[in-house]
Amino acid sequence: MHRRFELTDFEWSIIEPQLPNKPRGVPRVDDRRVINGILWRFRTGSPWADIPERYGPHTTCYNRFVRWRKAGVWDRLLTAVSQAFDGELVMIDSSSIRVHQHGATPKKGDPNRCMGRSRGGLTTKIHALVDGRGLPIQLHLSEGQASDCKEAGPLLEAVPQDSIFLADKAYDSDAIRSQLQAQGSFANIPAKRNRKQSFAFSSFLYRYRNLVERFFGKIKNARGLATRYDKRADNFLAAVKLFAARLWINAYESTA
Structure with a gap:
């Protein structure tokens, strides 16, 4: 899938502040790259294992998607960007x-x-x-x-x-x-x-x-x-919310 589907600088400027901070410990693999890998997976409908190497290990993309779903990150992102509905x-x-x-x-x-x-x-x-x-x-x-x-x-x-x-x-x-x-x-x-x-x-x-x-x-x-x-409904709903949040951000970008 072409890189035109990856996060723009404007999208990233909105999403990054909503992500968990980790000031101490081992630095995470680049969050933007991982989210682009997650988006690639759902955009194409491919198995997680088929995520291209440019996005890092597919296990990192999957584990972070699930961990952030459990932490409510995708819910908070959609709530934050839809406040001005x-x-x-x-x-x-x-x-x-x-x-x-x-x-x-x-x-x-x-x-x-x-x-x-x-x-x-x-x-x-x-x-x-x-x-x-x-x-x-x-x-x-x-x-x-x-x-x-x-x-x-x-x-x-x-x-x-x-x-x-x-x-x-x-x-x-x-x-x-x-x-x-x-x-x-x-x-x-x-x-x-x-x-x-x-x-x-x-x-x-x-x-x-x-x-x-x-x-x-x-x-x-x-x-x-x-x-x-x-297989899990909560994972599927989290992906829908991620793409829904992106629609909001694109609407902001078009009027910026």
């Missing part, structure tokens, strides 16, 4: 990701799966809440056959007061509408056909919901995210 308009949706056979064999009884059977076979769902620019605010994983409506809970908590919330009919439920109303937000969701009650709805605003679909299209440019090769 546009809260006037937010939208939610999900996208099914096919699980590759290499990722479909976790340890028996491992609760960290987030895999399920749906029409596409063994799949994982990425649930995303994005702002009015299509930039991610909150991300969540579930099994492929899980109901969008039931999995919306962890994302709804991030919906700010006085915002307009866009979603398709899959999210039309009394529970979701009540929670948004309690949070001081307006639900712009088309009602299901079997609804007896009518709700205020703007078809003009609803057209902007394609921004969340564009978000999924962008992260799926990375082959390792368009298909799940990771």
Whole structure:
């Protein structure tokens, strides 16, 4: 994969302050080089062992990715870069990701799966809440056959007061509408056909919901995210958050 996919100086200037400091002891292998190796792995969908030598030992890339995931580094990075999100308009949706056979064999009884059977076979769902620019605010994983409506809970908590919330009919439920109303937000969701009650709805605003679909299209440019090769769901979600954070940084860079 061409080096144009590696971190720019601007991206690195944003990411470096979010990384753990290690003032004492043996200096770490260059963090920027390691993160470029991690990005290469998910961009190409290749096995960790195939990471090119220019990024250092593949074991270093893998171990640091996992160690920083456990330490919450990728979570903090996404939180830090998304602080200035546009809260006037937010939208939610999900996208099914096919699980590759290499990722479909976790340890028996491992609760960290987030895999399920749906029409596409063994799949994982990425649930995303994005702002009015299509930039991610909150991300969540579930099994492929899980109901969008039931999995919306962890994302709804991030919906700010006085915002307009866009979603398709899959999210039309009394529970979701009540929670948004309690949070001081307006639900712009088309009602299901079997609804007896009518709700205020703007078809003009609803057209902007394609921004969340564009978000999924962008992260799926990375082959390792368009298909799940990771056995552990937390590793896969961490990679999604890393690429999501990069979308934010690129948006900052384009306006700098």
